[in-house]
Amino acid sequence: MGREEQIEEREVLDSIFPDEIQDISDTEYRISITLDIPDDDAEEAPSMVLTVRYPEDYPDKPPFLELAPAPNASSHQYINIAEDKVQLLEGIHETIEENLGMAMIFTVVSALKDAAEQLAVERREAAIKAQEEAALEAEREENKKFQGTPVNRETFLKWRESFLQEMEDQRIKEEEEKAAEMKKARIKEPVKLTGKQLWERGLAGKGDDDLEGDDDVPVEEVQKLAV
Numbered sequence: 001m002g003r004e005e006q007i008e009e010r011e012v013l014d015s016i017f018p019d020e021i022q023d024i025s026d027t028e029y030r031i032s033i034t035l036d037i038p039d040d041d042a043e044e045a046p047s048m049v050l051t052v053r054y055p056e057d058y059p060d061k062p063p064f065l066e067l068a069p070a071p072n073a074s075s076h077q078y079i080n081i082a083e084d085k086v087q088l089l090e091g092i093h094e095t096i097e098e099n100l101g102m103a104m105i106f107t108v109v110s111a112l113k114d115a116a117e118q119l120a121v122e123r124r125e126a127a128i129k130a131q132e133e134a135a136l137e138a139e140r141e142e143n144k145k146f147q148g149t150p151v152n153r154e155t156f157l158k159w160r161e162s163f164l165q166e167m168e169d170q171r172i173k174e175e176e177e178k179a180a181e182m183k184k185a186r187i188k189e190p191v192k193l194t195g196k197q198l199w200e201r202g203l204a205g206k207g208d209d210d211l212e213g214d215d216d217v218p219v220e221e222v223q224k225l226a227v
Contacts, residue, residue: 006054009103016106028053031105032070033113035079037120046076046120048085050112052105059103062096065089067112078123079116091115 006027013021013031020032034047047070055061067085081088092111099107 035117044074048081079120
């Protein structure tokens with residue numbers, strides 16, 4: 001009965017997949033499966049090839065299955081048959097167990113197609129969610145630039161300490177600049193001797209003209225004495 005059921009199933013599959021099925025031997029064939037991913041923007045729909053080989057006791061025993069990308073198939077952003085085939089085949093193990101004793105290849109093809117499409121959709125949704133979260137995080141970081149620091153006792157005391165230190169540094173700087181200016185002004189200020197100082201230096205009664213003409217006491221010397 002096993003071989004008769006295999007032949008009968010193969011004939012039914014010919015009518016369901018007239019352009020997708022290809023014989024390898026009397027007990028082995030390939031079926032091309034094109035995925036219909038909802039809202040997919042890919043220029044070419046991803047596809048895969050399921051190779052089926054009947055054991056002698058099929059359908060009482062499960063068929064041998066191999067899954068591979070379709071030849072010359074373009075890559076897809078969210079599904080990679082070469083990398084995902086183990087996961088996809090393991091995912092239909094329960095379907096195979098439930099259908100033992102019955103022709104199951106059409107059911108297996110449908111389950112594989114659904115699983116691959118669902119995997120692609122889940123990955124796309126995860127990628128979109130990740131992009132949205134990244135955009136929200138970037139927006140939150142941007143908004144932080146326009147938000148002040150929350151005021152509490154700790155932040156106020158920290159600000160007050162920083163402000164007072166800044167004011168003290170400014171005061172010291174201004175005093176140092178003022179002292180430097182005063183010192184500079186004193187150096188350049190004309191020397192004015194008191195009457196006593198003039199008398200002690202023998203300069204009493206001499207005017208500026210006298211000082212300039214006195215070889216013993218040059219004007220420059222008077223300026224040096226006052227420094």
